[in-house]
Amino acid sequence: MKILVTLGNVPDTTTKARFADGDTHLDMTGVQWIINPWDELALTRAMELKEDAANPVDHVTVVTVGTQEAEPTIRKALAIGADDAIRVNAEAKDAWFTAQQIAAAVKDQDFDLILTGIESSDYNGAAVGGMVAELLDLTSISAVSGVELNGNEITLHRDIDGGSETVQADLPLVAIVQKGIAKEPRIPAMRGIMMARKKPLQVVDPVEADALTSYNHFELPQPKPPCKMIDPEHVEELVSLLQNEAKVI
Amino acid sequence: MAVLIYTENRDGKFTKASFESVSFGVRIAKEMNLPAVVLSLGTVDNKALQVLGKYGPDTILTLEDERFDTLDNKAYTAAISAVAADIAAKVVLFSHSNTGKAVAPRVAARMKAAYAPALTGLPVSYNPLIVRKKVMSGKAFADIGLSGEASVLTLSPNAFEVVEKPADIPVEKVNIPVDDNWFTTRVTGVQKQTGKVILTDADIVVSGGRGMKGPENWGPIEELAGLLGAATACSRPVSDEDWRPHEEHTGQTGKIIAPNLYIACGISGAIQHLAGVSSSKYIVAINTDPDAPIFEAADYGIVGDAMKVLPALVEEVKKVIQ
Numbered sequence: 188m189k190i191l192v193t194l195g196n197v198p199d200t201t202t203k204a205r206f207a208d209g210d211t212h213l214d215m216t217g218v219q220w221i222i223n224p225w226d227e228l229a230l231t232r233a234m235e236l237k238e239d240a241a242n243p244v245d246h247v248t249v250v251t252v253g254t255q256e257a258e259p260t261i262r263k264a265l266a267i268g269a270d271d272a273i274r275v276n277a278e279a280k281d282a283w284f285t286a287q288q289i290a291a292a293v294k295d296q297d298f299d300l301i302l303t304g305i306e307s308s309d310y311n312g313a314a315v316g317g318m319v320a321e322l323l324d325l326t327s328i329s330a331v332s333g334v335e336l337n338g339n340e341i342t343l344h345r346d347i348d349g350g351s352e353t354v355q356a357d358l359p360l361v362a363i364v365q366k367g368i369a370k371e372p373r374i375p376a377m378r379g380i381m382m383a384r385k386k387p388l389q390v391v392d393p394v395e396a397d398a399l400t401s402y403n404h405f406e407l408p409q410p411k412p413p414c415k416m417i418d419p420e421h422v423e424e425l426v427s428l429l430q431n432e433a434k435v436i
Numbered sequence: 437m438a439v440l441i442y443t444e445n446r447d448g449k450f451t452k453a454s455f456e457s458v459s460f461g462v463r464i465a466k467e468m469n470l471p472a473v474v475l476s477l478g479t480v481d482n483k484a485l486q487v488l489g490k491y492g493p494d495t496i497l498t499l500e501d502e503r504f505d506t507l508d509n510k511a512y513t514a515a516i517s518a519v520a521a522d523i524a525a526k527v528v529l530f531s532h533s534n535t536g537k538a539v540a541p542r543v544a545a546r547m548k549a550a551y552a553p554a555l556t557g558l559p560v561s562y563n564p565l566i567v568r569k570k571v572m573s574g575k576a577f578a579d580i581g582l583s584g585e586a587s588v589l590t591l592s593p594n595a596f597e598v599v600e601k602p603a604d605i606p607v608e609k610v611n612i613p614v615d616d617n618w619f620t621t622r623v624t625g626v627q628k629q630t631g632k633v634i635l636t637d638a639d640i641v642v643s644g645g646r647g648m649k650g651p652e653n654w655g656p657i658e659e660l661a662g663l664l665g666a667a668t669a670c671s672r673p674v675s676d677e678d679w680r681p682h683e684e685h686t687g688q689t690g691k692i693i694a695p696n697l698y699i700a701c702g703i704s705g706a707i708q709h710l711a712g713v714s715s716s717k718y719i720v721a722i723n724t725d726p727d728a729p730i731f732e733a734a735d736y737g738i739v740g741d742a743m744k745v746l747p748a749l750v751e752e753v754k755k756v757i758q
């Protein structure tokens with residue numbers, strides 16, 4: 188069984204919002220790049236599934252659409268344990284463009300399970316996973332917080348609005364994963380880092396594809412008025428403010 | 437041509453987010469001079485469907501088939517795209533809910549339509565279509581230009597005020613052939629959250645962090661939530677330690693919520709936590725540390741021990757709620 192994990196390369200989650208070129212771009216100078224947090228959890232779960240001898244998983248591949256600047260992030264994924272990597276050599280222009288690149292790069296490779304994260308932490312698109320599934324005409328299951336394998340049978344847990352469900356489907360399929368899929372993201376060990384250098388990282392050219400959206404202006408949220416402080420001995424003042432000023436209770 | 441609005445029901449009742457979507461879609465349709473068409477999938481009784489009329493659509497369509505009573509991304513995509521093609525939809529609108537996030541990008545890909553998720557308000561411009569959303573987990577807003585024949589949009593919950601007026605809109609049955617092959621998933625178990633207010637729907641949320649010290653101290657949080665009709669939430673370490681169930685985890689890697697009031701008790705206000713709650717209309721912070729970053733995000737703050745402040749707050753709220 189072969190698992191594919193899509194890997195987004197995103198700024199560290201503590202990155203401040205700064206803009207460039209007349210607020211038309213996010214300013215990424217000096218940014219620390221990381222594996223998108225959900226993709227890191229997806230990869231961790233993929234490794235757990237592979238390591239469990241009861242499972243028939245023999246290969247975990249990661250794919251990224253990005254320029255050469257994404258390679259440290261890809262190497263980190265290899266150090267965590269992925270067997271090989273594909274990089275589609277193109278700037279990820281938008282979700283539709285990215286999904287078309289991923290679909291084209293993997294369509295002939297018979298992956299049984301494709302794991303994508305629920306959203307990327309920079310643009311928060313929540314789009315690529317569903318689009319890849321549609322382009323490959325595969326079953327997709329979203330908001331997945333658990334994946335279990337039993338031979339070639341897969342059982343998934345997903346969040347629905349107001350609860351959760353256990354879902355089964357035939358492979359191959361796309362699981363769009365979120366928190367819960369793995370407990371803690373795995374940190375590469377020294378041995379992994381050494382081995383990652385020798386693992387195959389295939390660079391492929393992008394296919395012809397259009398982008399249908401463009402980010403053209405960025406803005407900071409309105410600054411909040413300063414916090415009103417209330418004496419802990421006079422909690423009734425808070426209740427009165429919530430009732431009469433904010434009118435929320 | 438039309439604006440198509442997908443509405444979600446939960447056990448036969450439409451969600452609040454769906455009412456917001458209909459109000460929003462009706463407004464966009466008006467601006468674009470197009471009819472607003474609402475679509476429901478699955479078995480819903482006529483009374484519930486008629487409620488949708490209050491939010492001003494021109495047409496209410498229902499595809500009554502119990503196979504749609506549970507979410508199947510592929511089947512939903514097939515049905516919604518078929519209806520969209522039928523009415524030549526220029527815009528297809530979803531809520532940015534679990535279902536919307538699961539289905540809308542697939543529908544966009546099938547229609548080869550431009551996709552913009554999680555809108556925070558009405559479009560900035562209609563021609564060309566430019567919409568606004570949050571990026572970097574709430575740290576900034578971005579304007580997105582959409583090109584292409586059609587657009588698929590999702591609306592953030594609590595971002596658009598519903599507009600109600602009584603109306604009597606006839607409900608029409610959709611006649612598209614539903615193919616058994618569309619359905620490729622089987623739901624084998626359901627764990628419904630019962631009794632408690634659902635976090636993503638709640639108007640008020642009371643939340644606890646590591647400053648609450650342990651699960652045994654959640655009594656006053658639950659009592660306060662009970663009094664206010666609020667949902668309970670927590671920070672990530674609290675759910676990681678199993679003090680609280682993981683459904684309560686809010687933040688960048690947990691649930692993103694936008695209630696009218698968020699009460700943060702013993703939460704430091706890390707950037708990743710704020711990413712999930714900063715869209716709340718009002719934030720109250722209770723924390724022993726006057727320099728905790730939560731106070732920068734809060735509207736009202738109390739520097740004090742949550743173990744003492746919360747019980748006092750419960751008593752004061754009791755007085756005004758009676």
Ligand SMILES: Cc1cc2nc3c(=O)[nH]c(=O)nc-3n(C[C@H](O)[C@H](O)[C@H](O)COP(=O)(O)OP(=O)(O)OC[C@H]3O[C@@H](n4cnc5c(N)ncnc54)[C@H](O)[C@@H]3O)c2cc1C
Nearest residue numbers: 645646647671672687688689702703704708709724725742
């Ligand atoms: C990639 C990534 C993603 C993350 N995603 C999330 C996320 O989605 N959600 C999330 O919450 N976190 C997330 N985190 C973790 C985040 O960085 C913080 O570590 C976390 O939010 C801290 O939780 P806390 O505020 O409960 O605990 P702490 O930071 O330990 O804060 C406890 C607070 O309680 C106060 N306190 C102590 N005693 C009392 C008392 N008696 N009364 C009142 N106040 C008291 C303290 O002054 C302190 O401010 C993420 C981190 C990373 C790296």
Ligand SMILES: Nc1ncnc2c1ncn2[C@@H]1O[C@H](COP(=O)(O)O)[C@@H](O)[C@H]1O
Nearest residue numbers: 193194252279304306307312313314315
């Ligand atoms: N450039 C990219 N390369 C590979 N995978 C990506 C890329 N961008 C997004 N993804 C995947 O798609 C998921 C959702 O991202 P998004 O739709 O951008 O919010 C991410 O968690 C990744 O798994």
